Amino acid sequence: MSDPYMPTAPQSSTELLQRCQALAGLTLGQIAATAGVTVPANLQRDKGWVGQLLEHTLGATAGSKAEPDFPTLGIELKTLPIDQSGKPLESTYVCVAPLTGVAGLQWQDSWVCQKLQHVLWLPILAERQIPLAQRMVGTGFLWQPSPTQLQLLQQDWEELMEQITLGGIANIRGAQGKVLQLRPKAANSKALTQAVGASGEPILTLPRGFYLKAGFTAAILQQHFNSV
Template structure:
């Protein structure tokens, strides 16, 4: 698929998918469809990247680098409630000197996001899952203040050697939690005494209450 030349073209392309099932989208794109997501966890995101013309691949930049827009699929149920937290980025556990909210990767990733909600209840077969109305979002001052506050709290805990004590309850709208394909994947962090140790990689995730708020605001759902 050719790369969209403007934000408006990208949004129009995304909104043209609203009401289509994943099977219909995959068929139009001539992409083979897995039976389920057990071995293909990121398949929906990859399908949408392909049909919308994303070009970043695995490079550390927005999915649409020339537009500065990140693509996020958002699994929701029939009542438009998000079904899971939303991964933002891997969290650095070392080398945090000089990093602040203004220059951190999380702020860059969330500067401009194309959200594509997909009705994905477990009872719906993958082929029949349907794209709801996509929307473009940038954080309002209030939303950014919440994100910045959580990022600072979580990053301070990492810097102070408290990474092992960070749990899902930390953060109002964003949390830090293990992000690894398996428990053998380890990365370096520092304990309270400044000694290095190996731990699971961590990722920043948007909590369900935050994405629910965005759906409510942009799609006027309850």
């Protein structure tokens, strides 16, 4: 998104939250108009558009690099589509899952662990019947996982990565994991990548991504808004 309204990176988490608070109650159409950006008709071909618009508006600088969206603050931005009652509408994408060369990879060094150390959650009222431009941004808040939440994430990640390492990628289903799941993440069925097969042989498969289950993000929302 290159345009003359390029915001500078926030210098502190306080400044970032203030920018978020200024967006609360605005529609995506209003935010896009201020940024000089055209709203797509729908998200079918522009799945990451909402996140990109808000990253741009808030001054995120990471782009597609393997680092948090606000690198100097160590904060990752996650938009969270919710319904009228405040329930998440879908699971939340975290990052691409590595499928080769993963033997010996530790949780602490994983991209999932790095991305979820400090998250700025930005809820968006995004029920399907609401046109994209009229979807409204809610109140953003900062979150760091509790020891219990970290333990659950680590446990799921380690179990899923063990299956990948042992050639069991084809058997992994979205229902696995208490809070973290592994799902295909590809633009189409031709976008294949290398992985390890059941006998240790190289195979081609769809790329996979790690996602936070909706029940987990619902608990994060509930915990935050009950404590406000």
